Amino acid sequence: MNSSKKIYMILTNGFDPDVRVYKEAKYLTNEGFEVEIICWDRKGDYLDRQEEKVENIKIKRFYIPSKPGSGMKQLIPFIKFINFVRKYLKGKNYSYLHCHDFDGMTVGLFTKRKKGKTIIFDMHEIYKNYSYAKNHVFDLIFNKYLKNSNYIIYVNNEQIKDMDSNLKEKTVFLPNYPEETIYMPITKNDNKKVRVNYIGSLRDYESLDTLSKIGLEHDDIEVGLYGTGICFDKLNKKYCDTSIKIYGKYNGIKDSGKIYRNTDILYCSYNPEVKNWKNAYPVKLFEAIITHTPIIVSENTEVSNFVKANAIGEPIQYGNKNSIINAINKIKIHYDEYVENIKKIADDYKWEKIVKNLDRIYDIKSFKIR
Numbered sequence: 001m002n003s004s005k006k007i008y009m010i011l012t013n014g015f016d017p018d019v020r021v022y023k024e025a026k027y028l029t030n031e032g033f034e035v036e037i038i039c040w041d042r043k044g045d046y047l048d049r050q051e052e053k054v055e056n057i058k059i060k061r062f063y064i065p066s067k068p069g070s071g072m073k074q075l076i077p078f079i080k081f082i083n084f085v086r087k088y089l090k091g092k093n094y095s096y097l098h099c100h101d102f103d104g105m106t107v108g109l110f111t112k113r114k115k116g117k118t119i120i121f122d123m124h125e126i127y128k129n130y131s132y133a134k135n136h137v138f139d140l141i142f143n144k145y146l147k148n149s150n151y152i153i154y155v156n157n158e159q160i161k162d163m164d165s166n167l168k169e170k171t172v173f174l175p176n177y178p179e180e181t182i183y184m185p186i187t188k189n190d191n192k193k194v195r196v197n198y199i200g201s202l203r204d205y206e207s208l209d210t211l212s213k214i215g216l217e218h219d220d221i222e223v224g225l226y227g228t229g230i231c232f233d234k235l236n237k238k239y240c241d242t243s244i245k246i247y248g249k250y251n252g253i254k255d256s257g258k259i260y261r262n263t264d265i266l267y268c269s270y271n272p273e274v275k276n277w278k279n280a281y282p283v284k285l286f287e288a289i290i291t292h293t294p295i296i297v298s299e300n301t302e303v304s305n306f307v308k309a310n311a312i313g314e315p316i317q318y319g320n321k322n323s324i325i326n327a328i329n330k331i332k333i334h335y336d337e338y339v340e341n342i343k344k345i346a347d348d349y350k351w352e353k354i355v356k357n358l359d360r361i362y363d364i365k366s367f368k369i370r
Contacts, residue, residue: 003093007362009037010085012078012103014046015059019252019283020124020176021100025057027355028362033096034058038088040081042066060088078103082110096120096362102127105145120361121149122174126158126276151361158279158302172360176283177351178290183257186291188264193222194332196296197263199256200284202229204277207269207298209235210319212244214328221328226250226259260291265331271318272300281306286349288313294331294338296324311341 007028011021015037025035036058041047042065050061062084066077089111098120099108105121128142146152146163152171154160160171196215198208208231215223224245225235236246250259266288270277278301285303288295295313297304304315314327331338 004095005033006092006094007033007035007096007098008089008092008094009035009098009100010104010107011037011100012040012081012107014041014043014061015039016045017054017251017253018100022054022057022253023179023351023355024098024122024174024358026055027358029056031362033362036060038062038085040064040066042077062088078106082107086111098122099149100124102142102145105149109145109148118150118361119148120151120153121145122153123159124155126156126280128159128162153361156279156281172357173354174357175281175286175354177286177349177354178256178283179351180290182253183260183287183291185257185261187261189261191222191262191264193220194328195222195224195262195264196267196328197224197226197259197265198267199226199259199263199287200229200282202227202231202235204270205231205234206319207271209238210321211267211269211324212239212242214321214324215244216242218325224263256287260287260293263291263293264335265328266293266295266313268295268303269298269316269318269324270301272298278302289342289346289349292339292342292346294335294342296327296331310345312338312345 009021009025011018015021021037025037029035037060039059039061041050041061041063044063044065046061047063049059050063052059062081064077064080064084067073085107094117096118097108097111099105100122101124108119128139146167150170152167153174154171155175160168163171196211198211202208202225208225212223212225212235215221222243222245224247226247228249232246232248236248239246250256266284268282268284268288270282272278277298281303285295285297285306287293289312295307297307297313297315298318299315307313308315314330316327317323
């Protein structure tokens with residue numbers, strides 16, 4: 001393989017698979033590039049698959065034990081991962097180093113690269129003044145990452161709102177739109193109850209606990225929680241012997257279509273007091289659109305403005321049971337109207353179209369403004 005076609009991606013999770021990373025890598029391999037994802041297996045889940053291929057995407061995993069926590073508990077394993085990556089890339093011929101998320105960019109900048117390599121900072125979320133400490137030191141580090149990248153991929157306009165104009169020139173917009181093909185067919189399966197499901201990382205306990213209580217109190221509502229996360233054990237312990245369906249881990253590529261066919265209303269309510277949640281457009285919003293699923297979101301958020309403007313769901317008062325029940329009942333009564341509104345905009349939020357923005361990075365000569 002010509003080194004100009006070789007891409008190394010850096011990812012600080014085990015790729016099981018990470019849906020966004022998978023979609024980008026698949027597009028690039030289909031365009032003739034050789035993509036290899038260097039991953040961090042924190043729990044030893046992939047000791048039998050330290051090297052594998054997924055649809056022509058090479059996967060290389062390093063097992064470095066890391067327990068949940070902060071500070072030194074994370075720092076020492078992280079430094080070990082950086083060293084593993086540096087040694088692995090030493091002497092390798094490649095043209096692109098595609099670093100996913102803030103952690104991945106940290107690893108990328110610590111690797112010794114020859115001149116002429118293109119480094120991409122793929123920003124999966126909002127960092128500045130949100131996910132990380134609000135301090136001068138972080139600002140210096142973050143700005144260094146931006147300046148030392150050749151291209152900056154962003155998913156949300158909030159990420160580039162205060163960015164210097166010279167940095168904006170190297171930005172590429174790539175939001176988390178879903179692949180239509182993995183959700184086909186879209187038609188919902190029949191069910192006697194209205195299925196209100198949360199799909200994703202279980203991280204806002206108050207929100208999910210409120211929804212679960214509604215499911216226990218109303219016989220015509222079936223509540224399902226798909227995914228794992230920091231709240232999984234607590235929710236599972238509380239509701240495992242009840243009618244609340246807690247499904248746990250799922251495969252975002254293989255299972256998503258089936259899950260959404262069994263979802264009548266998507267519940268996507270997060271605490272608006274958390275700035276990252278207040279301003280973000282969650283992946284689940286676009287999954288709801290592509291699967292023609294009305295959605296419930298929190299009031300006073302960016303996503304609620306979008307939902308109201310397009311009449312594709314209902315905003316609710318965060319943590320308020322009556323508000324949630326009223327939203328569910330309203331959607332039940334006018335269900336077909338919400339679905340028709342979703343269908344009107346669905347074509348604008350497909351991955352198959354937006355992913356071509358990567359051509360600016362990987363095929364600059366033929367890039368045209370789309």
